[in-house]
Amino acid sequence: VALFQYLSGFGNEFSSEDPCCPGALPEGQNNPQVCPYGLYTEQLSGYAFTCTQPSNKMSWFYRILPFVRHKLYTAMHCGSLTDNWDEVEPDPNQLQLLPFSITKSIKPSAGDTKSHNRIGIHMFTCNTSMVDRCVLMYSPTFLPLAVPQQGEIVITTEFGKMMVEPNEICVIQKELRFSGDVFGETRGYVLEVCQPGTHRCVATGYTVINKYQGKLFSSQQMCDFSPFNLVTWHGNYTPNKYNLDIFMVIKCVVFETCIENLRHRQKVRGPSPLTFSSNGF
Template structure:
């Protein structure tokens, strides 16, 4: 089903008429189902931000054994375990465990790279990598802390949710919102990125003078249709719950994916990045990257995001009298970048698919030497930029701390990153005089 934030209604075709008519919570539901509401916002939120869905299921989710603590592995919300590092950081592609050596599923393959804020106060962000090689068997995950925006980089993932199934491939993203239970099947060694936000949900950015259409169009978002399994698991089905930054597990004897029908506007969804309608400068200068925002998680300050998800897709570069790659920059926001495929234009060599970079608040960054020299003398003609490439950025107003795993344990930090700027030389000429050729022709 297509649309962003729509009111959807879906029932498994095996049980026609399983959605109650005219009410949410009848005395007896069709087919003897249980009615259960999943709320993604306070009851009293304005209609424009009120999020909830009604699920009609074979057994309610409340029927389970008590939760008990379990190992968190490299998943953490401890932002003070190592000293802050204000340097430019670059990670080589994160290692994926070999299936022949160790079986690792989505949950055990979660590694927190950086973050800030606090899930208890419902205000913050965390960035994780997932590297796994086996499917989750009789196990599902629920994030009580926030929303997961999942960006597969290598290997497609089949996500089974209480709302139905989604196949998500590299160059697609999906969002699993707070409290939704899901399981991940993989088909080979798999890797990807996760942006987690606490306390808010992702929404489409306002378009302002762009108008009614552009960027990520609502019709291109896809929501799964109802699918259920009525399956008893005598050996025990495991529910893993991320709660206040820790992991807990409980057991039940049935599959949680037993929702026969549902309706509402609080759902998981996916989006193909190829559908993004790119806007770009057509005269002169380099536009700010905010024009490439796919989704935003707003803060209480107007125009300031807890997190933006921004992409750098294939596009035309036509600006005259302009240094076309990204400019040199110091930012009041934190910029975490990843690469799904191809070569990022500002750093074609060091930045690799499956790797990442972090340029923290007010840490200088920009094109490397080769990029600057090449593009300072390039003949400016219309050209395709980032063909065959998809880079992205998680940008946040939070000053993010890097975890011990990110700085040390992963062993993927490129400590020579700073050298890509060391050969930048001065081109200053105090005798320079303007000429007719140097004036912009706007």
């Protein structure tokens, strides 16, 4: 774990640069006519450009090859993944979140994947790392939150790597490609939130698995390049993780007296003011 270095803070402006390429991050501008080292400039925006500046978060990428350098996508077998809520029999009984078998997974969801207005709770199990593979949630609305319940996961995104352990949560911004490395039998939960929004404008036989409108597709990265070919980046729209050991739940005085509205670590705003699509964590 000591090998991982993190940037700390909520809503801060961050930057990172490959030490092998000093000066790769442009100074005083975001999109120079000629980037250092011949890199390509891309912007990852989490919101519409018409939003107010405080709520319009974005990051700038400077990479070896553009995001779009991949072959055509082809459909692949979805396994037990489903986007049809009608396929699951309703059960009004109170259910316990008991540990589930490593060999099985259940993926319930609610809403419509095409209208981008839904949430889903996925249970995942795995025992092998993603070798030469990554996942792209190519939806203008997908925002996954991962909660490992057993085992550690090293998540690689275009921003870098981070170790996520049990009792931690991890948020991966929409339109990011990511892969996971595990060290044995691993299981946990993923909260999937879909709401109307905007999408990325650009967005070794490396396989890219694309989840689009509830279905899976695969593509090969061109020129034998890893999709994580960023040299430097800066911005405030980044993946993050949080240690739940330092979060105190309301009405459970562990280390201080909290205020009444301190009930959730993260919320997802709903379509109406003062409403929330998800209040978990």
